[in-house]
Amino acid sequence: MQFSVLLSVYKKEKPEYLKMSLNSIRFQTLAPDEVILIEDGPLTKELYLVIEEYLKILPNMRVYKFDENQGLGLALRKGMELSKYELVARMDTDDIAEPERFKIQKDFMEKNPHISVCGGLMREFDDRGIISQVKNMPETQKEIWEYAKYRNPINHMTVMFRKADVLKAGNYRDFSFLEDYDLWCRMLAKDYKFYNVQKVLVKARVSDEMYNRRGGIVYCRRYLRLRQMQKEIGLLGFGEYVKACGVTILITLVPNMIRKLVYIKMLRKRNG
Structure with missing residues:
Protein backbone atom coordinates (compact mmCIF):
# COMPACT_ATOMS: atom_id res chain seq x y z
CA MET A 1 0.00 0.00 0.00
CA GLN A 2 1.16 3.51 -0.76
CA PHE A 3 1.05 6.12 2.00
CA SER A 4 1.26 9.84 2.65
CA VAL A 5 2.91 11.82 5.43
CA LEU A 6 1.04 14.88 6.70
CA LEU A 7 2.65 17.87 8.47
CA SER A 8 1.49 21.37 9.30
CA VAL A 9 3.86 24.26 9.99
CA TYR A 10 3.19 27.80 11.23
CA LYS A 11 5.30 30.89 11.76
CA LYS A 12 6.43 30.17 15.33
CA GLU A 13 8.22 26.95 14.39
CA LYS A 14 12.00 27.06 14.45
CA PRO A 15 13.62 26.43 11.04
CA GLU A 16 16.22 24.05 12.49
CA TYR A 17 13.45 21.94 14.04
CA LEU A 18 11.57 21.73 10.74
CA LYS A 19 14.79 20.69 9.02
CA MET A 20 15.40 17.91 11.55
CA SER A 21 11.83 16.67 11.16
CA LEU A 22 12.03 16.59 7.36
CA ASN A 23 15.42 14.88 7.54
CA SER A 24 13.92 12.12 9.66
CA ILE A 25 11.41 11.54 6.85
CA ARG A 26 14.16 11.64 4.26
CA PHE A 27 16.19 8.91 5.97
CA GLN A 28 13.39 6.45 6.68
CA THR A 29 14.05 2.83 5.73
CA LEU A 30 10.72 2.99 3.89
CA ALA A 31 10.13 6.24 2.02
CA PRO A 32 6.63 7.74 1.84
CA ASP A 33 4.93 8.06 -1.53
CA GLU A 34 4.06 11.68 -0.83
CA VAL A 35 4.71 14.31 1.82
CA ILE A 36 2.02 16.93 2.34
CA LEU A 37 3.15 20.09 4.13
CA ILE A 38 0.46 22.59 5.10
CA GLU A 39 1.68 26.16 5.54
CA ASP A 40 -0.77 27.39 8.17
CA GLY A 41 -0.64 31.09 7.35
CA PRO A 42 2.36 33.29 6.44
CA LEU A 43 5.73 31.97 7.61
CA THR A 44 9.11 33.52 8.32
CA LYS A 45 11.74 33.96 5.65
CA GLU A 46 13.88 31.31 7.34
CA LEU A 47 11.07 28.74 7.25
CA TYR A 48 10.40 29.45 3.58
CA LEU A 49 14.09 28.83 2.85
CA VAL A 50 13.96 25.42 4.56
CA ILE A 51 10.84 24.48 2.63
CA GLU A 52 12.40 25.59 -0.65
CA GLU A 53 15.46 23.48 0.12
CA TYR A 54 13.45 20.36 0.92
CA LEU A 55 11.20 20.65 -2.10
CA LYS A 56 14.38 19.77 -4.00
CA ILE A 57 15.49 17.07 -1.56
CA LEU A 58 12.05 15.45 -1.26
CA PRO A 59 10.66 15.50 -4.82
CA ASN A 60 7.36 13.98 -3.68
CA MET A 61 6.66 16.81 -1.21
CA ARG A 62 3.64 18.97 -1.95
CA VAL A 63 2.89 22.27 -0.22
CA TYR A 64 -0.54 23.77 0.41
CA LYS A 65 -0.64 27.38 1.63
CA PHE A 66 -3.29 29.05 3.75
CA ASP A 67 -3.27 32.83 3.44
CA GLU A 68 -4.18 33.15 7.13
CA ASN A 69 -3.53 30.96 10.15
CA GLN A 70 -6.35 28.42 10.54
CA GLY A 71 -5.19 26.45 13.55
CA LEU A 72 -3.94 22.85 13.56
CA GLY A 73 -7.36 21.19 13.34
CA LEU A 74 -8.44 22.93 10.13
CA ALA A 75 -4.94 22.66 8.63
CA LEU A 76 -4.93 18.88 9.15
CA ARG A 77 -8.52 18.64 7.92
CA LYS A 78 -7.39 20.12 4.60
CA GLY A 79 -4.32 17.91 4.53
CA MET A 80 -6.44 14.78 4.92
CA GLU A 81 -8.62 15.88 2.02
CA LEU A 82 -5.53 16.49 -0.14
CA SER A 83 -3.91 13.13 0.59
CA LYS A 84 -3.70 10.84 -2.46
CA TYR A 85 -3.35 7.63 -0.50
CA GLU A 86 -5.39 5.50 1.85
CA LEU A 87 -2.75 5.36 4.58
CA VAL A 88 -1.66 8.65 6.15
CA ALA A 89 1.08 9.10 8.75
CA ARG A 90 1.18 12.21 10.94
CA MET A 91 4.35 14.08 11.82
CA ASP A 92 4.94 17.20 13.87
CA THR A 93 7.43 19.71 12.49
CA ASP A 94 9.55 19.72 15.64
CA ASP A 95 9.76 15.96 16.22
CA ILE A 96 12.01 13.23 14.83
CA ALA A 97 10.75 9.92 13.46
CA GLU A 98 12.79 6.82 14.25
CA PRO A 99 14.25 5.35 11.02
CA GLU A 100 12.02 2.24 11.04
CA ARG A 101 8.83 4.06 11.98
CA PHE A 102 7.01 4.03 8.63
CA LYS A 103 8.00 0.47 7.81
CA ILE A 104 6.77 -0.83 11.17
CA GLN A 105 3.40 0.89 10.87
CA LYS A 106 2.80 0.21 7.19
CA ASP A 107 3.56 -3.50 7.68
CA PHE A 108 1.19 -3.59 10.64
CA MET A 109 -1.64 -1.84 8.80
CA GLU A 110 -1.31 -4.15 5.80
CA LYS A 111 -1.48 -7.23 8.05
CA ASN A 112 -4.41 -5.84 10.08
CA PRO A 113 -6.94 -4.31 7.69
CA HIS A 114 -9.52 -4.02 10.47
CA ILE A 115 -7.37 -1.46 12.32
CA SER A 116 -8.18 2.16 11.49
CA VAL A 117 -5.73 3.98 13.78
CA CYS A 118 -2.23 2.81 14.70
CA GLY A 119 -0.09 4.75 17.15
CA GLY A 120 3.05 3.99 19.12
CA LEU A 121 5.31 5.12 21.92
CA MET A 122 7.36 8.30 21.96
CA ARG A 123 10.59 9.17 23.71
CA GLU A 124 10.74 12.77 24.89
CA PHE A 125 13.74 15.10 24.65
CA ASP A 126 14.32 18.75 25.47
CA ASP A 127 15.82 21.63 23.51
CA ARG A 128 19.29 20.68 24.74
CA GLY A 129 18.88 17.27 23.12
CA ILE A 130 18.70 15.46 26.46
CA ILE A 131 16.50 12.37 26.13
CA SER A 132 14.37 11.56 29.15
CA GLN A 133 11.15 9.67 29.64
CA VAL A 134 9.09 7.44 27.35
CA LYS A 135 5.38 8.09 27.07
CA ASN A 136 3.90 4.63 27.10
CA MET A 137 0.40 3.99 25.78
CA PRO A 138 -2.31 1.33 26.11
CA GLU A 139 -2.04 -1.40 23.48
CA THR A 140 -5.35 -3.11 22.72
CA GLN A 141 -8.77 -1.79 21.74
CA LYS A 142 -10.22 -2.48 25.18
CA GLU A 143 -7.31 -0.80 26.95
CA ILE A 144 -7.44 2.19 24.59
CA TRP A 145 -11.20 2.60 25.13
CA GLU A 146 -10.79 2.73 28.92
CA TYR A 147 -7.75 5.01 28.73
CA ALA A 148 -9.55 7.42 26.36
CA LYS A 149 -12.16 8.18 29.02
CA TYR A 150 -9.64 10.24 30.96
CA ARG A 151 -6.56 10.75 28.78
CA ASN A 152 -5.60 11.02 25.13
CA PRO A 153 -5.03 7.37 24.04
CA ILE A 154 -2.81 8.01 20.98
CA ASN A 155 0.46 9.91 20.73
CA HIS A 156 -0.60 12.17 17.86
CA MET A 157 2.84 12.54 16.25
CA THR A 158 3.16 8.74 16.03
CA VAL A 159 -0.13 7.94 14.33
CA MET A 160 -0.81 6.25 11.00
CA PHE A 161 -4.46 5.93 10.00
CA ARG A 162 -6.80 5.07 7.16
CA LYS A 163 -7.97 8.17 5.35
CA ALA A 164 -11.43 6.82 4.51
CA ASP A 165 -12.20 6.01 8.15
CA VAL A 166 -11.03 9.40 9.39
CA LEU A 167 -13.18 11.17 6.82
CA LYS A 168 -16.24 9.00 7.62
CA ALA A 169 -15.85 9.87 11.30
CA GLY A 170 -15.94 13.58 10.47
CA ASN A 171 -12.24 14.34 9.98
CA TYR A 172 -10.31 16.80 12.16
CA ARG A 173 -12.19 19.79 13.56
CA ASP A 174 -11.28 23.19 14.98
CA PHE A 175 -10.67 22.13 18.60
CA SER A 176 -7.50 23.93 19.71
CA PHE A 177 -4.89 21.78 21.50
CA LEU A 178 -7.32 18.84 21.56
CA GLU A 179 -7.82 18.25 17.82
CA ASP A 180 -6.54 14.69 17.93
CA TYR A 181 -8.22 13.66 21.20
CA ASP A 182 -11.52 14.94 19.79
CA LEU A 183 -11.05 12.83 16.65
CA TRP A 184 -10.08 9.66 18.53
CA CYS A 185 -13.13 9.92 20.79
CA ARG A 186 -15.49 10.27 17.84
CA MET A 187 -13.87 7.33 16.06
CA LEU A 188 -13.96 5.11 19.15
CA ALA A 189 -17.64 5.92 19.65
CA LYS A 190 -18.26 4.75 16.07
CA ASP A 191 -16.39 1.49 16.82
CA TYR A 192 -13.36 2.06 14.64
CA LYS A 193 -10.49 -0.15 15.79
CA PHE A 194 -7.30 1.20 17.38
CA TYR A 195 -3.91 -0.25 18.26
CA ASN A 196 -0.70 1.12 19.76
CA VAL A 197 2.53 -0.56 18.66
CA GLN A 198 4.63 -1.06 21.79
CA LYS A 199 7.76 0.42 20.26
CA VAL A 200 9.21 3.93 20.33
CA LEU A 201 8.39 5.41 16.91
CA VAL A 202 9.15 9.09 17.45
CA LYS A 203 11.44 11.30 19.49
CA ALA A 204 9.18 14.14 20.64
CA ARG A 205 10.45 17.57 21.63
CA VAL A 206 9.12 18.93 24.93
Whole structure:
Protein backbone atom coordinates (compact mmCIF):
# COMPACT_ATOMS: atom_id res chain seq x y z
CA MET A 1 0.00 0.00 0.00
CA GLN A 2 1.16 3.51 -0.76
CA PHE A 3 1.05 6.12 2.00
CA SER A 4 1.26 9.84 2.65
CA VAL A 5 2.91 11.82 5.43
CA LEU A 6 1.04 14.88 6.70
CA LEU A 7 2.65 17.87 8.47
CA SER A 8 1.49 21.37 9.30
CA VAL A 9 3.86 24.26 9.99
CA TYR A 10 3.19 27.80 11.23
CA LYS A 11 5.30 30.89 11.76
CA LYS A 12 6.43 30.17 15.33
CA GLU A 13 8.22 26.95 14.39
CA LYS A 14 12.00 27.06 14.45
CA PRO A 15 13.62 26.43 11.04
CA GLU A 16 16.22 24.05 12.49
CA TYR A 17 13.45 21.94 14.04
CA LEU A 18 11.57 21.73 10.74
CA LYS A 19 14.79 20.69 9.02
CA MET A 20 15.40 17.91 11.55
CA SER A 21 11.83 16.67 11.16
CA LEU A 22 12.03 16.59 7.36
CA ASN A 23 15.42 14.88 7.54
CA SER A 24 13.92 12.12 9.66
CA ILE A 25 11.41 11.54 6.85
CA ARG A 26 14.16 11.64 4.26
CA PHE A 27 16.19 8.91 5.97
CA GLN A 28 13.39 6.45 6.68
CA THR A 29 14.05 2.83 5.73
CA LEU A 30 10.72 2.99 3.89
CA ALA A 31 10.13 6.24 2.02
CA PRO A 32 6.63 7.74 1.84
CA ASP A 33 4.93 8.06 -1.53
CA GLU A 34 4.06 11.68 -0.83
CA VAL A 35 4.71 14.31 1.82
CA ILE A 36 2.02 16.93 2.34
CA LEU A 37 3.15 20.09 4.13
CA ILE A 38 0.46 22.59 5.10
CA GLU A 39 1.68 26.16 5.54
CA ASP A 40 -0.77 27.39 8.17
CA GLY A 41 -0.64 31.09 7.35
CA PRO A 42 2.36 33.29 6.44
CA LEU A 43 5.73 31.97 7.61
CA THR A 44 9.11 33.52 8.32
CA LYS A 45 11.74 33.96 5.65
CA GLU A 46 13.88 31.31 7.34
CA LEU A 47 11.07 28.74 7.25
CA TYR A 48 10.40 29.45 3.58
CA LEU A 49 14.09 28.83 2.85
CA VAL A 50 13.96 25.42 4.56
CA ILE A 51 10.84 24.48 2.63
CA GLU A 52 12.40 25.59 -0.65
CA GLU A 53 15.46 23.48 0.12
CA TYR A 54 13.45 20.36 0.92
CA LEU A 55 11.20 20.65 -2.10
CA LYS A 56 14.38 19.77 -4.00
CA ILE A 57 15.49 17.07 -1.56
CA LEU A 58 12.05 15.45 -1.26
CA PRO A 59 10.66 15.50 -4.82
CA ASN A 60 7.36 13.98 -3.68
CA MET A 61 6.66 16.81 -1.21
CA ARG A 62 3.64 18.97 -1.95
CA VAL A 63 2.89 22.27 -0.22
CA TYR A 64 -0.54 23.77 0.41
CA LYS A 65 -0.64 27.38 1.63
CA PHE A 66 -3.29 29.05 3.75
CA ASP A 67 -3.27 32.83 3.44
CA GLU A 68 -4.18 33.15 7.13
CA ASN A 69 -3.53 30.96 10.15
CA GLN A 70 -6.35 28.42 10.54
CA GLY A 71 -5.19 26.45 13.55
CA LEU A 72 -3.94 22.85 13.56
CA GLY A 73 -7.36 21.19 13.34
CA LEU A 74 -8.44 22.93 10.13
CA ALA A 75 -4.94 22.66 8.63
CA LEU A 76 -4.93 18.88 9.15
CA ARG A 77 -8.52 18.64 7.92
CA LYS A 78 -7.39 20.12 4.60
CA GLY A 79 -4.32 17.91 4.53
CA MET A 80 -6.44 14.78 4.92
CA GLU A 81 -8.62 15.88 2.02
CA LEU A 82 -5.53 16.49 -0.14
CA SER A 83 -3.91 13.13 0.59
CA LYS A 84 -3.70 10.84 -2.46
CA TYR A 85 -3.35 7.63 -0.50
CA GLU A 86 -5.39 5.50 1.85
CA LEU A 87 -2.75 5.36 4.58
CA VAL A 88 -1.66 8.65 6.15
CA ALA A 89 1.08 9.10 8.75
CA ARG A 90 1.18 12.21 10.94
CA MET A 91 4.35 14.08 11.82
CA ASP A 92 4.94 17.20 13.87
CA THR A 93 7.43 19.71 12.49
CA ASP A 94 9.55 19.72 15.64
CA ASP A 95 9.76 15.96 16.22
CA ILE A 96 12.01 13.23 14.83
CA ALA A 97 10.75 9.92 13.46
CA GLU A 98 12.79 6.82 14.25
CA PRO A 99 14.25 5.35 11.02
CA GLU A 100 12.02 2.24 11.04
CA ARG A 101 8.83 4.06 11.98
CA PHE A 102 7.01 4.03 8.63
CA LYS A 103 8.00 0.47 7.81
CA ILE A 104 6.77 -0.83 11.17
CA GLN A 105 3.40 0.89 10.87
CA LYS A 106 2.80 0.21 7.19
CA ASP A 107 3.56 -3.50 7.68
CA PHE A 108 1.19 -3.59 10.64
CA MET A 109 -1.64 -1.84 8.80
CA GLU A 110 -1.31 -4.15 5.80
CA LYS A 111 -1.48 -7.23 8.05
CA ASN A 112 -4.41 -5.84 10.08
CA PRO A 113 -6.94 -4.31 7.69
CA HIS A 114 -9.52 -4.02 10.47
CA ILE A 115 -7.37 -1.46 12.32
CA SER A 116 -8.18 2.16 11.49
CA VAL A 117 -5.73 3.98 13.78
CA CYS A 118 -2.23 2.81 14.70
CA GLY A 119 -0.09 4.75 17.15
CA GLY A 120 3.05 3.99 19.12
CA LEU A 121 5.31 5.12 21.92
CA MET A 122 7.36 8.30 21.96
CA ARG A 123 10.59 9.17 23.71
CA GLU A 124 10.74 12.77 24.89
CA PHE A 125 13.74 15.10 24.65
CA ASP A 126 14.32 18.75 25.47
CA ASP A 127 15.82 21.63 23.51
CA ARG A 128 19.29 20.68 24.74
CA GLY A 129 18.88 17.27 23.12
CA ILE A 130 18.70 15.46 26.46
CA ILE A 131 16.50 12.37 26.13
CA SER A 132 14.37 11.56 29.15
CA GLN A 133 11.15 9.67 29.64
CA VAL A 134 9.09 7.44 27.35
CA LYS A 135 5.38 8.09 27.07
CA ASN A 136 3.90 4.63 27.10
CA MET A 137 0.40 3.99 25.78
CA PRO A 138 -2.31 1.33 26.11
CA GLU A 139 -2.04 -1.40 23.48
CA THR A 140 -5.35 -3.11 22.72
CA GLN A 141 -8.77 -1.79 21.74
CA LYS A 142 -10.22 -2.48 25.18
CA GLU A 143 -7.31 -0.80 26.95
CA ILE A 144 -7.44 2.19 24.59
CA TRP A 145 -11.20 2.60 25.13
CA GLU A 146 -10.79 2.73 28.92
CA TYR A 147 -7.75 5.01 28.73
CA ALA A 148 -9.55 7.42 26.36
CA LYS A 149 -12.16 8.18 29.02
CA TYR A 150 -9.64 10.24 30.96
CA ARG A 151 -6.56 10.75 28.78
CA ASN A 152 -5.60 11.02 25.13
CA PRO A 153 -5.03 7.37 24.04
CA ILE A 154 -2.81 8.01 20.98
CA ASN A 155 0.46 9.91 20.73
CA HIS A 156 -0.60 12.17 17.86
CA MET A 157 2.84 12.54 16.25
CA THR A 158 3.16 8.74 16.03
CA VAL A 159 -0.13 7.94 14.33
CA MET A 160 -0.81 6.25 11.00
CA PHE A 161 -4.46 5.93 10.00
CA ARG A 162 -6.80 5.07 7.16
CA LYS A 163 -7.97 8.17 5.35
CA ALA A 164 -11.43 6.82 4.51
CA ASP A 165 -12.20 6.01 8.15
CA VAL A 166 -11.03 9.40 9.39
CA LEU A 167 -13.18 11.17 6.82
CA LYS A 168 -16.24 9.00 7.62
CA ALA A 169 -15.85 9.87 11.30
CA GLY A 170 -15.94 13.58 10.47
CA ASN A 171 -12.24 14.34 9.98
CA TYR A 172 -10.31 16.80 12.16
CA ARG A 173 -12.19 19.79 13.56
CA ASP A 174 -11.28 23.19 14.98
CA PHE A 175 -10.67 22.13 18.60
CA SER A 176 -7.50 23.93 19.71
CA PHE A 177 -4.89 21.78 21.50
CA LEU A 178 -7.32 18.84 21.56
CA GLU A 179 -7.82 18.25 17.82
CA ASP A 180 -6.54 14.69 17.93
CA TYR A 181 -8.22 13.66 21.20
CA ASP A 182 -11.52 14.94 19.79
CA LEU A 183 -11.05 12.83 16.65
CA TRP A 184 -10.08 9.66 18.53
CA CYS A 185 -13.13 9.92 20.79
CA ARG A 186 -15.49 10.27 17.84
CA MET A 187 -13.87 7.33 16.06
CA LEU A 188 -13.96 5.11 19.15
CA ALA A 189 -17.64 5.92 19.65
CA LYS A 190 -18.26 4.75 16.07
CA ASP A 191 -16.39 1.49 16.82
CA TYR A 192 -13.36 2.06 14.64
CA LYS A 193 -10.49 -0.15 15.79
CA PHE A 194 -7.30 1.20 17.38
CA TYR A 195 -3.91 -0.25 18.26
CA ASN A 196 -0.70 1.12 19.76
CA VAL A 197 2.53 -0.56 18.66
CA GLN A 198 4.63 -1.06 21.79
CA LYS A 199 7.76 0.42 20.26
CA VAL A 200 9.21 3.93 20.33
CA LEU A 201 8.39 5.41 16.91
CA VAL A 202 9.15 9.09 17.45
CA LYS A 203 11.44 11.30 19.49
CA ALA A 204 9.18 14.14 20.64
CA ARG A 205 10.45 17.57 21.63
CA VAL A 206 9.12 18.93 24.93
CA SER A 207 9.64 22.21 26.75
CA ASP A 208 8.21 24.14 29.67
CA GLU A 209 5.95 25.92 27.19
CA MET A 210 4.21 22.61 26.47
CA TYR A 211 3.22 22.26 30.13
CA ASN A 212 2.14 25.92 30.25
CA ARG A 213 -0.19 25.40 27.27
CA ARG A 214 -1.93 22.60 29.13
CA GLY A 215 -3.17 24.86 31.88
CA GLY A 216 -5.28 27.92 32.56
CA ILE A 217 -8.96 28.84 32.51
CA VAL A 218 -9.32 28.87 28.72
CA TYR A 219 -7.72 25.46 28.31
CA CYS A 220 -9.80 24.08 31.20
CA ARG A 221 -13.06 25.27 29.59
CA ARG A 222 -12.04 23.78 26.25
CA TYR A 223 -11.22 20.46 27.91
CA LEU A 224 -14.55 20.44 29.76
CA ARG A 225 -16.28 20.93 26.42
CA LEU A 226 -14.54 17.79 25.21
CA ARG A 227 -15.70 15.95 28.36
CA GLN A 228 -19.26 16.99 27.58
CA MET A 229 -18.89 15.67 24.04
CA GLN A 230 -17.50 12.38 25.38
CA LYS A 231 -20.62 11.97 27.51
CA GLU A 232 -22.95 12.85 24.64
CA ILE A 233 -21.45 10.27 22.26
CA GLY A 234 -21.48 7.51 24.90
CA LEU A 235 -17.78 7.28 25.72
CA LEU A 236 -18.43 8.37 29.31
CA GLY A 237 -21.17 7.35 31.70
CA PHE A 238 -22.43 9.96 34.17
CA GLY A 239 -20.15 8.88 37.00
CA GLU A 240 -17.18 8.69 34.66
CA TYR A 241 -18.04 12.13 33.32
CA VAL A 242 -18.01 13.63 36.82
CA LYS A 243 -14.68 11.96 37.58
CA ALA A 244 -13.16 13.08 34.28
CA CYS A 245 -14.28 16.67 34.84
CA GLY A 246 -12.80 16.66 38.33
CA VAL A 247 -9.44 15.37 37.12
CA THR A 248 -9.46 17.90 34.27
CA ILE A 249 -10.16 20.85 36.54
CA LEU A 250 -7.46 19.74 38.98
CA ILE A 251 -4.68 19.20 36.44
CA THR A 252 -5.39 22.30 34.35
CA LEU A 253 -5.74 24.79 37.19
CA VAL A 254 -2.79 23.83 39.42
CA PRO A 255 0.38 25.96 39.09
CA ASN A 256 2.52 25.14 36.07
CA MET A 257 5.38 23.78 38.17
CA ILE A 258 3.10 21.25 39.84
CA ARG A 259 1.49 20.26 36.53
CA LYS A 260 4.93 19.62 35.02
CA LEU A 261 5.86 17.47 38.00
CA VAL A 262 2.67 15.43 37.64
CA TYR A 263 3.36 14.78 33.95
CA ILE A 264 6.97 13.79 34.54
CA LYS A 265 6.61 11.74 37.74
CA MET A 266 3.15 10.20 37.32
CA LEU A 267 2.22 10.21 33.65
CA ARG A 268 5.53 9.11 32.14
CA LYS A 269 7.84 6.16 32.55
CA ARG A 270 11.59 6.62 32.54
CA ASN A 271 13.40 4.16 30.31
CA GLY A 272 17.05 3.73 29.56
